Amino acid sequence: MNDAMILLIEDERQIRRFVRGALEKEGLRVSEAETRREGLVEAGRCQPGLVILDLGLPDGDGSLFVADFRAWSSAPVLVLSARSTEHDKIGVLDAGADDYLTKPFSIGELLARVRALLRRGRGRPDAEAARVVFGEVEVDFSLHQVLRRGELVRLTPLEYRLLAVLAANPGKVMTHRQLLQAVWGQATGDNSHYLRIYVGHLRHKLEDDPAQPRHFLTETGVGYRFQL
């Protein structure tokens, strides 16, 4: 894939074993750590291009690691978490993590997420960022134009702003708070239902089947993920 170094912070040896195996088969270099503290030291040493972080580390909350790590690195962070801990997921995503994977996960899912994050981590040239294509939809941010099957789609200013924020972060899980902050300018609970309504609008205008979306995905209880 590329020569990026991946830092794997996970306390369970057997999980490290198969994750490492899968990543190395993809031609990635992997460095390991067992605790949050060790992970921080290792991150400083190896300057990873991506961090895979277990949320249930023995020496504390994963969001502490992310907050420390974000102080000096913008490399993507993929979190491994157990289901039914939406609260922790929101915490670590708000702290700056990019995506999460619910345990147990297959190797296929893991590699797909890792690839997407590494692609994003490399950044894209501006010309490419100004134009986003997904499914039958073409968004041209320089022209403020949204086309579906070649036809113009009418969007309200807020719908457009929401689309722009989501499209600028493909593959990243954005929490409700982050989206409200970015689109409405405030993350108060008063208008959180608007976010859901506007995502619904985007689905109805841009998805083939709004009930089974393929691009504007719901991360229940956490937020949304835009997928190209």
Add this chain to the structure above:
Amino acid sequence: MPLSILLTEGRNCAHGRRYGLAVLACGVVALGLLPFRTHLDLPNTVMFFLLSVVIVAVTVGRGPAVLTSVLGVALFDFLFVPPRFSFEVSYAPHLLTFVVMLVVSLLVGQLTAGLRLMASEAARRERVAQGLYGLARELAGAVAVEQVDESVARFLQDQWQAPCRLLLPAPDERLLAVRERSGPFLETASVLLTQARSGLRPLRVPAGDGSGRHVHALPLAGATRNRGVLMVALEEGDEDIGPLLEALAALVSTAVERLHFVEVAQAAQVEAVSERLRSSILSALSHDVRTPLTALYGLADSLVVGSPPLPDEARDIAGAIRDQALRVNGMVGNLLDMARLQSGPVHLRKEWQPVEEVVGASLQLLGKALDGHPLRVSGLAELPLLDLDAVLIERVFCNLLENATKYSPPGAPIVLSATTGASTVELQVASGGSGFPPDKLDRVFELFERGQPETAEPGMGIGLAICRAIIEAHGGSIRAFNPPEGGGCVAFCLPLGNPPPIESEALVLEGEGA
């Protein structure tokens, strides 16, 4: 001057006896002075009579002092002024003496009696004030309403011998006495109580037991709501202490309110601690079980996708291990969910959201599990926003859809439909197949109850029980039935509630800036 003071004195010393004392005082002075009549000038004699008036005024009060004045002048005239033993006045200036003596006596008597009254009034007020201070101190330190009740009863008993009764609302809002005490409290007082509770001013009604007392019902006004009623039975004369009673009511309501909030804070703390404990036990359990399952699943998966590929049979076995690990994970998930739902009050993270989105997320989560069953969805986009915990309702849809695929023949469609009623929204998940056993329709939502125990389909009979627990926590209801057109159907209702207003936004023209 308050009438009550006179009455208070009247109670302490019977009228007759007080005036008798006045007469006695005059008699003693007159008889005492008689032997010295020849040695004393008339003015000196007058002084002694004035002295007797002062003494009477100080000791027994105003009325007897008046009597002493009049009687003194009469005795002075009769016994000491010549001609003696007659009221005749032979020397005209003596008449002036009598008048001046009477006026001075009356004045001195009135002033002295007034001073005495003021002193005793001040002393009484000080006693009440001391009592209030003591009461305030006791109430500030009270740790239970029984103590408040005790202190107030003692205070009222000490000050006015007034029986009282403190009534506080029970959880069902009925007023109950903290402790029943004997007293002239009407049994029909409930009307009075409701009035007192809803008002701010004290109410007053005759006690109705012939004691001549009046029952005062003092509302205990708290910061946020009424905290109860204090009933005090006062005697007729004590009724000018209204402002004092109101101060007392304010003290008591502050104390009762403080105790109430202490109790609320403690209960909240206990609940928070037990909630934290419960959720940390469940998370630890979840983590401990999922970690080896994740390793098992991932390791088996790495054998399946590994290169060079394993021989076919070995790869099949690895795939089977992987799938079984996933199934165990699903069961563990269900068991933990059930434990979470059953271990105490369910904490819903409710937010207003479109049901369509929750269904979409459930379908996304189920993924391949739905393959082979065409899904027909209707009526979802038209639903209003509902106030629900998306994570839990997603669980309900997942369980119902998963059940529908499990118990219907391959290729049979699954129908998910929604209808809006007057106060609820009904959602239905219908599938083909043989439906639910008719004799078990009302039992399928019970824990560990399986619709078709003889089938080879995996499951423990937890899924529907979880659905019921979640729907009921949302204030809804769930039922199963076999529609006439065949197959089985689970329908659940969620309350509509009052969705927040939605301001629509104008469209921008195509191509125009956003």
